[in-house]
Amino acid sequence: MNRKMKKLCNSSDGMNCYTSSPLKFAFGEGLNVYMLQVSYDLRSKCADLSELLRSFTLQFHFILITAFFYGKNIVECKQIWERLQWKIKRVGIAKMEQITDYKLLLDTAVLAGQIMLRNGAEIYRVEDTIHRILKVSSLKTTEAYVTTTGMIVTLDDPQIDSLTVIRRIADRETNLNKITLVNTISRRFCAGEITLKEAFHDLKHLESREYSQRVLDISTIIVASAFALLLGGTAMDALGAAIDGALLVLVLKLGIKIGFNPFFKDVAASAVIAVGAILLSRIPFAVMNMDMIIIGTIMPLVPGAAITNAIRDTLQGDYVAGGAKALEAFVKAVAIVIGVAFGMLIMGGVKA
Known part of the structure; x- marks a missing residue:
């Protein structure tokens, strides 16, 4: 027993390292339980974990009992307190938060799902995220049915409506x-x-952590230029794709402002790309390949992520979502083809 106690006393995992007898060891374990119980009682009065750890009442209980039992001075007691703070953080006292605002929990889960679905996440990933958030409530029924265009989320239990x-x-x-x-x-x-409130706040203010629209526009132009080079184009082709990419950005912004639906917005953007590429290829003093310019500039429009998500959802067994994603990718590809063909027709076709 003595060897076992010495081994425990040499650890640095909390306050038990200060015990030197079975009685003190037992008291130390009891004090651990007592401190956690005090933290439970204070939880309803504290807004978050940091406030709980700064609570004067909790520190007072700990320092007073430790100083009385172990005969430690205040400095040593504060050192023990800092160790206990780390221990409380490690076990995650934030988990002790009792979820009572089920409406806020449901809104948080739905908001997370909305953001993910709007930005191209797979259906199974959206459903999994919603389920994990709702499961924190420990209620009996948590259901989420998600499709490409919407979602239905339910939280139910015999104790609540x-x-x-x-x-x-x-x-x-x-x-x-x-x-x-x-x-x-x-x-x-x-x-x-x-906490739940912090999670909801972070989701609500997610835009503040995003790239600015100017950065996204510049990135679109760079992507168009880089693809022209990657696919075998010259430096002049890359320059032409960059100019055409700038036209693409303007058309997309105009489409959003007017309120075009996605299909007609892609048709208009592709038509402008084709018109711009043909005009650039006809400049006498600049040798530019029209094909390279068009291919490089339409790459930001190509539904690569939609095709990938369609395959992943299908492999996950969600055939409805997989089929819907595949159809969405197909319609987008058709819109690009129609737009490019229409732009070429406007310019009188392709001249050799």
Whole structure:
């Protein structure tokens, strides 16, 4: 027993390293339980984990009992307190938060799902994220049915009235950065690192952590130019693709302002790309390949992520979502083809 106690006393995992007898060891374990119980009682009065750890009442209980029993001075007691703070953080006292605002929890889960679905996440990933957030409530029924264009989320239990939210998703794009940010927030919430209110606040203000529209526009121009080079074009072809990419950005902005639906917006953008490429290829003093310019500039429009998600959803067994994603990718590809063909017809066809 004595060897075992000495081994425990040599650890640095908390306050038990200060015990030197079975009686003190037992008291130390009891004090651990007592401190956690005090933290439970104070939890309802404290807004978050940092406030709990700064609570004067909790520190007073700990320092007073430790100083009385172990005969330590105040400095040593504060050192023990700092170790206990680390221990409380490690076990995750934020998990002790009792979820009572089920409406806010449901809104948080639905908001996370909306952001992910609007930005090109797979259907199974959206449903999994919603389920994980709702499971924190420990209620009996948590259901999420997600399609490409909407979702139905339900939270139910014999103790509460059933809560159901239906959301329609009209606009969709591809933004993997937003999906990553939502995943990070949901994981931190489920791990107890942040509270429900903090998670909802972070999701609501996700735009502040995004790239600015100017950066996105410049990136579109660079992508068009880079693809022209990657596919075998010359430096002049890359320059032409960059100019055509700038026209693409302007058309997309105009389409959003006017309120075009996605199909006609892609048709208009592709037509302008074709017209711009033909005009650039006809400049006498600049040798530019029209094909390279068109191919490089339409790459930001190509539905590569939609095709990938369609395959992944299908492999996950969600055939409805996989089929819908595949159809969406097909319609987008058709819009690009129609737009390019229409632009060439406007310019009188391709001249050798």
